[in-house]
Amino acid sequence: MILPLRLDEVSLTIQGRTVIHPLSLEIAAGPATIILGANGAGKSVLMRLMHGLLSPTSGRVQWRDADPDRVRRMQAMVFQRPVMLRRSALANVQYPLQAAGVAEPERSRVAAAALQEVGLHHLAGRPARAFSGGEQQRLALARAWALHPEVLFLDEPTASLDPTATREIESIIRAFDASGTKIIMATHNLGQARRLGDEVLFIHQGRLVERALVDRFFNQPASAEAAAFIKGELPWV
Amino acid sequence: MLRFLLLLGLTMQAEAQQSYITVASTTSTEQSGLFRHLLPRFERKTGIQVRVVALGTGQALDMGKRGDADVVLVHAKALEEKFVAEGFGVERVEVMYNDFVIVGPKSDPARIAGTKDVVEAFRKIASAKARFASRGDKSGTHFAELQLWKAAGIELEKEKGPWYRDTGSGMGPTLNTAAGMDAYALADRGTWLSFKNRGNLTIAVEGDRKLFNQYGVIRVNPAKHPHVRKAEGQAFIDWLVSDEGQAAIAAYKIGGEQLFFPNAKR
Amino acid sequence: MHNFPAILLDDELWRIVTLSLQVSLSAVGIAMALGLPLGAALAVWRFPGRDVVVVTLNALMGLPPVVVGLVVYLLLSRAGPLGQLGLLFTPGAMVIAQTILILPIAAALCRQAVEDAWREYEEQLRSLGVEGLQAALTVLWDIRFSLLTAVLAGLGRASAEVGAVMIVGGNIDGVTRVMTTTIALETSKGDLPLALGLGIVLIGVVLLLNGAAHLVKEAAQRRYG
Numbered sequence: 033m034i035l036p037l038r039l040d041e042v043s044l045t046i047q048g049r050t051v052i053h054p055l056s057l058e059i060a061a062g063p064a065t066i067i068l069g070a071n072g073a074g075k076s077v078l079m080r081l082m083h084g085l086l087s088p089t090s091g092r093v094q095w096r097d098a099d100p101d102r103v104r105r106m107q108a109m110v111f112q113r114p115v116m117l118r119r120s121a122l123a124n125v126q127y128p129l130q131a132a133g134v135a136e137p138e139r140s141r142v143a144a145a146a147l148q149e150v151g152l153h154h155l156a157g158r159p160a161r162a163f164s165g166g167e168q169q170r171l172a173l174a175r176a177w178a179l180h181p182e183v184l185f186l187d188e189p190t191a192s193l194d195p196t197a198t199r200e201i202e203s204i205i206r207a208f209d210a211s212g213t214k215i216i217m218a219t220h221n222l223g224q225a226r227r228l229g230d231e232v233l234f235i236h237q238g239r240l241v242e243r244a245l246v247d248r249f250f251n252q253p254a255s256a257e258a259a260a261f262i263k264g265e266l267p268w269v
Numbered sequence: 270m271l272r273f274l275l276l277l278g279l280t281m282q283a284e285a286q287q288s289y290i291t292v293a294s295t296t297s298t299e300q301s302g303l304f305r306h307l308l309p310r311f312e313r314k315t316g317i318q319v320r321v322v323a324l325g326t327g328q329a330l331d332m333g334k335r336g337d338a339d340v341v342l343v344h345a346k347a348l349e350e351k352f353v354a355e356g357f358g359v360e361r362v363e364v365m366y367n368d369f370v371i372v373g374p375k376s377d378p379a380r381i382a383g384t385k386d387v388v389e390a391f392r393k394i395a396s397a398k399a400r401f402a403s404r405g406d407k408s409g410t411h412f413a414e415l416q417l418w419k420a421a422g423i424e425l426e427k428e429k430g431p432w433y434r435d436t437g438s439g440m441g442p443t444l445n446t447a448a449g450m451d452a453y454a455l456a457d458r459g460t461w462l463s464f465k466n467r468g469n470l471t472i473a474v475e476g477d478r479k480l481f482n483q484y485g486v487i488r489v490n491p492a493k494h495p496h497v498r499k500a501e502g503q504a505f506i507d508w509l510v511s512d513e514g515q516a517a518i519a520a521y522k523i524g525g526e527q528l529f530f531p532n533a534k535r
Numbered sequence: 536m537h538n539f540p541a542i543l544l545d546d547e548l549w550r551i552v553t554l555s556l557q558v559s560l561s562a563v564g565i566a567m568a569l570g571l572p573l574g575a576a577l578a579v580w581r582f583p584g585r586d587v588v589v590v591t592l593n594a595l596m597g598l599p600p601v602v603v604g605l606v607v608y609l610l611l612s613r614a615g616p617l618g619q620l621g622l623l624f625t626p627g628a629m630v631i632a633q634t635i636l637i638l639p640i641a642a643a644l645c646r647q648a649v650e651d652a653w654r655e656y657e658e659q660l661r662s663l664g665v666e667g668l669q670a671a672l673t674v675l676w677d678i679r680f681s682l683l684t685a686v687l688a689g690l691g692r693a694s695a696e697v698g699a700v701m702i703v704g705g706n707i708d709g710v711t712r713v714m715t716t717t718i719a720l721e722t723s724k725g726d727l728p729l730a731l732g733l734g735i736v737l738i739g740v741v742l743l744l745n746g747a748a749h750l751v752k753e754a755a756q757r758r759y760g
Binding site for chain 3: 321
């Protein structure tokens with residue numbers, strides 16, 4: 033188990049500009065965590081700090097497990113725009129498995145099962161780059177799931193998709209959540225946060241301003257910024 | 270890497286299958302076409318392939334000094350004798366001679382056409398400051414040209430001007446230059462006969478004994494370069510001076526004209 | 536070999552064309568095998584002095600063939616350090632010289648292509664647990680059809696040059712005579728129409744190769760997206 037994740041006074045300064053102010057929080061297993069905020073608030077940056085793609089300028093990102101390989105192996109991230117290799121869908125899902133040392137025939141079996149989960153099994157042999165945006169994002173989810181991560185980060189996964197594709201992605205995320213994977217998702221879409229989340233971390237100008245369970249957050253936001261955001265007055269920071 | 274090793278392997282295999290010698294000779298000899306006529310006969314008789322690398326005389330001898338050739342066949346007696354004296358060659362053997370001609374524009378600005386005295390012709394070219402294209406490349410031909418200027422009493426360094434063009438290149442390119450600028454040039458008959466880009470050039474002077482050009486063949490000294498192919502090299506030289514080789518040399522003609530005159534000593 | 540277009544039927548011409556292709560394609564193959572990983576590594580690895588290496592590599596694309604020929608000659612000559620190999624005046628020597636000429640092209644063009652692609656791929660690959668050299672090679676393989684341009688550039692340079700192969704090959708009739716050295720020889724013999732004709736044949740062959748490469752790229756793009 034690599035959860036809980038603890039951030040200890042973590043901050044990030046890029047070229048003189050403080051993007052994340054010193055922030056401490058703990059994320060436990062269980063509830064689907066939504067990182068909510070306006071564009072530019074620092075959601076994506078915070079996610080990347082947690083996932084290890086960025087190193088904090090100060091403070092520490094600490095998982096429960098001390099082994100860095102296990103920590104890396106038990107996380108996966110789905111980006112707003114997925115990057116697929118010029119290979120078939122199946123090969124794309126197999127790629128990280130191979131990198132992690134999973135041998136045949138296990139590798140093909142797991143990959144095929146992952147494609148089945150997201151409903152892309154019938155397109156397994158097609159070139160991934162030829163897929164539509166929604167299909168590629170589903171493929172990205174399959175690729176992430178194949179690793180059976182403990183934590184799945186999602187950085188605005190449906191921001192570039194149409195409503196139909198968005199619904200498909202959301203149902204897959206719900207399925208992952210139900211199967212026990214910890215979901216940590218950044219979004220600025222209020223409806224999505226309500227549909228998928230159990231708790232909300234509200235970020236505003238690089239600070240964690242409020243943290244609450246979904247219902248309480250949306251019905252009775254404690255902070256002025258959260259209230260303004262919910263009312264739709266803060267789309268951009 | 271695989272492909273390289275394959276090619277290397279094929280090359281080496283080819284080498285292992287057929288014996289060969291490397292002969293350093295001159296561009297004028299190669300361009301006359303003599304080797305194409307001569308070498309297949311030798312190869313058929315002995316099974317030894319002759320690989321000719323054609324350079325200027327100076328470079329050919331340098332190749333011998335470095336041990337990159339098994340035999341040298343050039344036409345600059347003084348340089349050849351020095352080569353042997355310095356221990357790079359085993360023995361100088363005379364094989365054949367050809368001759369040089371002076372070619373020049375039909376308009377003949379130096380008024381030398383038909384002269385039988387080549388030294389006099391050179392004197393006239395210098396005094397008329399008629400354009401002259403020189404090879405300037407340490408070749409046997411270049412060497413012969415310099416000897417002739419000297420014999421004519423011309424101190425090139427002092428007297429040369431814009432009329433004297435030092436091309437620093439082989440016989441063919443020098444003739445190209447001469448044709449291009451209506452200049453005189455000293456050429457070996459062989460290259461001239463097969464040269465196609467003549468422009469206004471024609472033979473101005475020929476036949477003087479001083480224009481005769483002696484070829485010598487020398488085996489590279491195994492004492493200096495143990496890897497040279499002694500037996501095959503010697504076989505080549507022996508064949509060149511044999512009745513059969515000498516007859517083959519004499520038989521080579523361009524347009525009915527014989528280019529090389531065998532004169533090996535018995 | 537006499538006149539154009541009669542030479543098109545001449546066996547000797549096609550032997551020379553075949554040798555030219557063998558030498559140049561071998562050189563391209565080796566240069567790519569060495570240069571592409573080198574370029575990829577240089578694209579992703581940050582180290583002190585990297586800028587100097589990148590600039591130098593770009594400059595080496597303009598290595599004068601005759602200088603490379605001279606250096607390889609001195610190395611392979613019996614009087615030189617690698618004389619024992621007996622490679623001078625063989626097609627092998629020509630392959631070596633041309634490989635040296637093309638290697639900077641392979642590495643520099645690959646570096647540029649990988650560096651551009653890296654921006655797109657790097658974060659995603661790192662998230663999947665793939666970093667460093669393994670990630671670079673993944674990107675390299677993924678952009679392989681764009682690298683075709685580097686291959687064609689290298690092939691163009693190799694088939695066009697005469698300075699290096701002349702010096703290290705010796706233009707030996709039947710052994711190391713290739714298209715470019717034959718053209719040089721016929722030019723210096725004053726047979727300009729023949730030289731020009733051979734030049735047309737050479738350009739024709741290179742055009743065919745480029746056309747074939749284009750078709751391969753099109754087919755692959757349709758298949759892999």
